[in-house]
Amino acid sequence: MRLVADALSARRGEDLIFTNISFTLAAGEALVLTGRNGSGKSTLLRVIAGLLLPEAGEARCHVVGEEGVRPAREFSHYLGHRNGMKRELTVLENLQFWKQYLGDVGQGLSLSIQDAASAVDLAGILHLPYGYLSAGQQRRFAMARLLVANRPIWILDEPTAALDSRADRMFEDLVRQHRRSGGIVLAATHQPLGMEGAQTLEMKGFEFHDLEPLA
Numbered sequence: 001m002r003l004v005a006d007a008l009s010a011r012r013g014e015d016l017i018f019t020n021i022s023f024t025l026a027a028g029e030a031l032v033l034t035g036r037n038g039s040g041k042s043t044l045l046r047v048i049a050g051l052l053l054p055e056a057g058e059a060r061c062h063v064v065g066e067e068g069v070r071p072a073r074e075f076s077h078y079l080g081h082r083n084g085m086k087r088e089l090t091v092l093e094n095l096q097f098w099k100q101y102l103g104d105v106g107q108g109l110s111l112s113i114q115d116a117a118s119a120v121d122l123a124g125i126l127h128l129p130y131g132y133l134s135a136g137q138q139r140r141f142a143m144a145r146l147l148v149a150n151r152p153i154w155i156l157d158e159p160t161a162a163l164d165s166r167a168d169r170m171f172e173d174l175v176r177q178h179r180r181s182g183g184i185v186l187a188a189t190h191q192p193l194g195m196e197g198a199q200t201l202e203m204k205g206f207e208f209h210d211l212e213p214l215a
């Protein structure tokens with residue numbers, strides 16, 4: 001599996017946020033996005049995940065043994081700033097929904113919901129409504145979503161916000177394990193996050209132009 005971002009440009013509202021971004025990631029490789037607030041990190045991650053249409057270019061996957069290419073979104077997990085869970089449903093119901101909705105793609109097997117809960121150190125509270133959990137517990141279960149459906153590309157936007165240092169390490173291990181089994185990881189993060197040897201890409205954002213003084 002290879003992920004290729006080819007000359008991507010994206011617009012938010014009227015503004016071009018970035019142009020001509022290209023990179024290639026092979027199985028097991030990772031990319032860390034850096035850059036100041038508002039420089040376009042989340043926008044690029046959302047474009048690759050297929051949640052925003054690019055203005056130009058494409059993000060595609062080359063799958064070993066398959067002819068042709070497929071959109072990167074078909075192989076991607078996206079963990080954004082929000083957890084993507086319904087507060088009124090139990091943790092189990094939320095994860096059941098995601099397991100069924102996302103399904104497995106590529107080689108490799110997903111974990112059962114019980115095993116995913118254990119992997120994020122929260123076995124035993126699957127029956128609780130998601131809204132009852134602490135912010136850190138909610139984030140851990142959002143991470144468990146990455147495990148209940150097998151998708152080779154993990155797209156992570158500040159994934160460890162709200163986590164304590166123990167949970168940071170737990171997530172680092174999950175990222176390392178994912179990469180060892182051939183997974184690809186893209187992240188906007190200020191934490192080390194198991195991203196050893198990762199490529200980095202500094203987002204510059206669009207240029208601010210000086211405003212004309214008022215007459």
Ligand SMILES: Nc1ncnc2c1ncn2[C@@H]1O[C@H](COP(=O)(O)OP(=O)(O)OP(=O)(O)O)[C@@H](O)[C@H]1O
Nearest residue numbers: 012013017035036037038039040041042043044203
């Ligand atoms: N829905 C939107 N409509 C219009 N402009 C937007 C929208 N979302 C983001 N932007 C603008 O796009 C630019 C890039 O935002 P983005 O969230 O990609 O940056 P970021 O590098 O991830 O920032 P941060 O580090 O603060 O999370 C910013 O100038 C932001 O104001």
